Amino acid sequence: MKITTKKFRNLLQGVWVEGEGHKFKLQNKYSYQEIEEINSASSDQIKKCVDIAEQSFSKDALSNYERGIIIEKAGKLLAQRSAEVVQTLQQEAGFTASDAQGELKRCLETLKLSAEEARKLSGEMIPLTGAPDQKNRIGFTVRVPLGIVAAITPFNAPLNTVTHKIAPAFAAGNAVILKPSTHTPLTACLLVQAFLDAGMPAGMLQVLQGGAEVAQGLLQDERVRFFAFTGSTEVGRQIQQAAGLRRTQMELGSIAHTIVCDDANLEQALPKIVNAGYRKAGQVCTSIQILLVHRSRYAEVCAKLAPAVAALKFGDPSAADTFVGPVISEASAQRIERWIQQAVAQGAKVLAGGSRQGSVIAPTLLADIAPDTPVGCQEVFGPVMSVVAFDDLDEAIQRVNSTPYGLAAGIFTNRINDAFKAARLLQVGGVHVNETSSSRVDLMPYGGSKDSGFGREGPHHAVHEMTEERVVTLTLQ
Secondary structure, three states, X not given: OOOOOOOOOEEEOOEXXXXXXXXXXXXXXXXXXXXXXXXXXXXXHHHXXXXXXXXXXXXXXXXXXXXXXXXXXXXXXXXXXXHHHHHHHHHHHOXXXXXXXXXXXXXXXXXXXXXHHHXXXXXXXXXXXXXXXXXXXXXXXXXXXXXXXXXXXXXXXOOHHHHHHHHHHHXXXXXXXXXXXXXXXXXXXXXXXXXXXXXXXXXXXXXXXXXXXXXXXXXXXXXXXXXXXXXXXXXXXXXXXXXOOOEEEEEOOOOEEEEEOOOOOHHHHHHHHHHHHHHHHHOOOOOEEEEEEEHHHHHHHHHHHHHHHHOOOEOOOOOOOOOEOOOOOHHHHHHHHHHHHHHHHOOOEEEEOOOEEOOEEXXXXXXXXXXXXXXXXXXXXXXXXXXXXXXXXXXXXXXXXXXXXXXXXXXXOOOHHHHHHHHHHOOOOEEEEOOOOOOOOOOOOEXXXXXXXXXXXXXXXXXXXXXXXXXXXXXXX
């Protein structure tokens, strides 16, 4: 069944319109069949979009409660359209059925959380009477929206990551301009349409299609007060430099590690490790790229992981039992294949996988990689995991901290001292004990350190990032 999304182009003032910029083609990531041809927004349309957002923000009179109702209703509408959402994710993102359903399930939870945050957004009392000569004075804070939020979103989570940006931004009272990935623009538009149908005021949520030129156009307009970006560290640096003193939220690159200590319960750990290494074809910032295993368990882990990885079905994402579908493009698949071959040329052993079929990389497990090979020191962003032995926990922690990234790490151990040591010393945004680096719950604060960025997603935390605190005092006469 062909997806029906012809109307989804650029959204201005509540109306889907054709772009006036250059065309880009959208392809099925497995078959390469063209899905649609889309016109990006022109510079005039970008300016018009910001004009509309500014006007809409200045006159929006919705209460916190009303914003919560709209977000909640959008979730209900999206759930009713789940078949179309899943099919769109499979075609334009190359997701398997399980990955697409998981993405939708998390999106609905994020909408629910954002609706709750809209309703309870508030400030706090200031204990002014605790200061000298303030007996007849009271003070409190209120949280006020920033104005216009630009959300620049990635291809690897084209529904839930988009939701994590636009739902908290609207919950906080901001007008939102969304620039989805050119690889996966349609899924985001299905979400936006649900918001429109739920009663979103025209102009409070708009969409601009296109690539870097659209982001640059938004960055050049000082009326855009906040940029929420998920993508590469390189692009994140460019956005941050252009944003200047304006606030940003950056979720950037990663080389995610998970540590398996000598006392780990492998029966519980290994299924989680396989899932975290290969779901979404390894195209998750926190997918396990390096599995650090204590030397005393190294041979056992390799012996058990290799057949488990080799048994994962890969290929056509529309097949019900496919676990690993295509990566986002054939060019990406060719790069990943080349990196695997480089690792092997430098002495690595292929324990499972290693082959490529079009844009599909067979789930690959490597051992004995050289630290300076690309799969060991650069972000793979594909279904490739490397097992590396360590002798003591300090060595494992040092290995994690030696990369320029710091998004998340997992550690499997039953020793509380080692768990707390890892939590204290690992230079990452999240440490998950007896879970993998990819263990994320949508209500938790999520973000990194170092070259993995800053700021936090998670509706409660994002709402606070997308508002500012205003102090109000009142002197009683």
